[in-house]
Amino acid sequence: MYYNVQDVTQFQSQKDFIDTVIIPLLSVNLKEDMIKQSSSATQYLMSLTAFIEQQFKGRIMLMPPFTYIEQFKESISPLDIQEEFRNAGFKHVLFITCDHSWTSLKEKIDVIWLPSIPLESMDQTVKKTILEDQLKQVIPILSSKWSQN
Amino acid sequence: MSNNRVTRRQFLNYTLTGVGGFMAAGVLMPMLRFAIDPALQVKAEGDFVQTSTKIADITEEPIKVDFTFEQVDAWYKSDVTEAAWVYKDGDRIIALSPVCKHLGCTVNWNGDSAHPNQFFCACHAGRYEKTGKNIPGTPPLGPLDEYEVSEKDGFLMLGKKIANTLV
Numbered sequence A: 001m002y003y004n005v006q007d008v009t010q011f012q013s014q015k016d017f018i019d020t021v022i023i024p025l026l027s028v029n030l031k032e033d034m035i036k037q038s039s040s041a042t043q044y045l046m047s048l049t050a051f052i053e054q055q056f057k058g059r060i061m062l063m064p065p066f067t068y069i070e071q072f073k074e075s076i077s078p079l080d081i082q083e084e085f086r087n088a089g090f091k092h093v094l095f096i097t098c099d100h101s102w103t104s105l106k107e108k109i110d111v112i113w114l115p116s117i118p119l120e121s122m123d124q125t126v127k128k129t130i131l132e133d134q135l136k137q138v139i140p141i142l143s144s145k146w147s148q149n
Numbered sequence B: 001m002s003n004n005r006v007t008r009r010q011f012l013n014y015t016l017t018g019v020g021g022f023m024a025a026g027v028l029m030p031m032l033r034f035a036i037d038p039a040l041q042v043k044a045e046g047d048f049v050q051t052s053t054k055i056a057d058i059t060e061e062p063i064k065v066d067f068t069f070e071q072v073d074a075w076y077k078s079d080v081t082e083a084a085w086v087y088k089d090g091d092r093i094i095a096l097s098p099v100c101k102h103l104g105c106t107v108n109w110n111g112d113s114a115h116p117n118q119f120f121c122a123c124h125a126g127r128y129e130k131t132g133k134n135i136p137g138t139p140p141l142g143p144l145d146e147y148e149v150s151e152k153d154g155f156l157m158l159g160k161k162i163a164n165t166l167v
């Protein structure tokens, strides 16, 4: 499910089934020497999460990314975000990011960190294979969450 | 000479009609687009999309065939990749949509070792027979959709999504 009116309506009536939310944490870096890499990571994270959404549409809600610039990272508080989404009825709150620093919260939140891969230089077929590989890394995390209840 | 001059009234008439027409188009066009359900919209020549799968390579064992087409949603153009589970039933080629009829996850052939020769949905353990018929007692309430199939130069072409014709 995406965070749009149609899907949210479905979420409201199917909370038992749509019990997982994925929240991308996205760092934006505009420095001359970083902006390309930063946009590449964005592209990667967006493509991968859209792919996850397509595979698990009926159980996962994909949020728009929570976006920040490095200096104001503190404005993002995954713990509070997690709390908020739990209260809204999500049993599983998963963060996904290319920013390694969030793994320091590993004990308190579920965060999937993936180093970004420059998809922009690849043709469609390679891109698809890469994303499928990446998805295979995410699936076990999801199924272990889901088998917990 | 003054006959050819555009009067103030004419000028206003022309411009306002022009602007009005433009505004009407702006209002109507998105409405027309809404009327067409994007899920049932496949864009390609003659409604069929070419895949890279050879007809000769299709067997009785379902394989996943990906295909990509461009979808336009208001101003946002995107390449959409969809997939189909394709197999041969006698001489007939069957292409089933992998979208689970419960809440829309992607189903897999033989996805659950406890139930071989079935499509399995990992989201809430929905199951379907090879024909796409949903198995009672699992969450899905209807059979998997089907794609129209066709052939071009030995390659599989996939068309519109239609209701399942096998069950």
Ligand code: FES
Binding pocket: A017, A058, A059, B100, B101, B102, B103, B104, B105, B121, B122, B123, B124, B125, B126, B139, B140
């Ligand atoms: S989405 Fe397939 S069983 Fe629920």
